[in-house]
Amino acid sequence: xxxxxxxxxxxxxxxxxxxxxxxxxRDKQEISADGLVVHPEDAIWLDSKATGNPTEIGILVxxxxxxxxxxxxxxxxxxxSDLQRHVHESIHYVLEGEGYSEIGNQxxxxxxxxxxxxPPWIWHRHYNPNDSDVRMLLIENSRLLDSLDANRRESxxxxxxxxxxxxEHE
Numbered sequence: 001x002x003x004x005x006x007x008x009x010x011x012x013x014x015x016x017x018x019x020x021x022x023x024x025x026r027d028k029q030e031i032s033a034d035g036l037v038v039h040p041e042d043a044i045w046l047d048s049k050a051t052g053n054p055t056e057i058g059i060l061v062x063x064x065x066x067x068x069x070x071x072x073x074x075x076x077x078x079x080x081s082d083l084q085r086h087v088h089e090s091i092h093y094v095l096e097g098e099g100y101s102e103i104g105n106q107x108x109x110x111x112x113x114x115x116x117x118x119p120p121w122i123w124h125r126h127y128n129p130n131d132s133d134v135r136m137l138l139i140e141n142s143r144l145l146d147s148l149d150a151n152r153r154e155s156x157x158x159x160x161x162x163x164x165x166x167x168e169h170e
Contacts, residue, residue, distance in 0.1 A: 035064035043072050052155060054079035055126075057138075067144035073136040075099065075128040083125045083164060086153040090140040092116040092126065097134030101126045102161040123161055 043058030051057055058072030073092065075081060083102070098111035103124045110116050116136075118124045128134040145151035156164055 035062050038062045040072060051082075053082040053158060055081045065143060066147070067141055069140050069142045071138040071140075073134075073138050075126060075134040075136070077128060077131050077133055080127040080158070081125055083123055083156040083159050083161060084154060085121050085123045086140075086142070087120050087151060088140045088142040088145050089120055090118045090138060090142075092118075093137040093139070095135040095137055097128060097130065097132060099126060099128040099130065099134050105161070105165075123156070123164070125161060 038060055040058070042062055043060055046057045046059065048054050048056065054076050056074045056076075058074075060070045060072065063070050073081075075097075092110075092115070094110055094112050094114045094116065096112055098109070100107055100109045101116055101118075101124060103116075103118055104122045108116065116126070126134075126136075142151050
């Protein structure tokens, strides 16, 4: 058992030294071509069973970013995402279509070419009330928070912000 512990520590020590050497050679410009160009057809798609709502999310796992995550999102005609919140920031870039979002107590309209920002830990839901699909590029800083074990996400399902947070006197 002592030999196993020594070999584990030796491996960790060697990994530490290798990383230290890498940090001292940051000007080296030789990199791998992996992930420098990622195509939309490389996305791994999660369907409504996985997302818990009618939307589909395309995970772009080949992008080697350490602090940001990139997804493709499709909101089918006449549907929406769930009411959710998360501690990371997110930005949806509208590639195709138009709709609106509940972000906290605000309702904002958006269309092709718009950026939709969602602040951390604010309940939000995206709607597509039209007869054609909405397609978005989603960018979030969740990888950074994952690396710090500080990410969290919650969903309340297919309820609107107004229904969930209506004033108690009503």
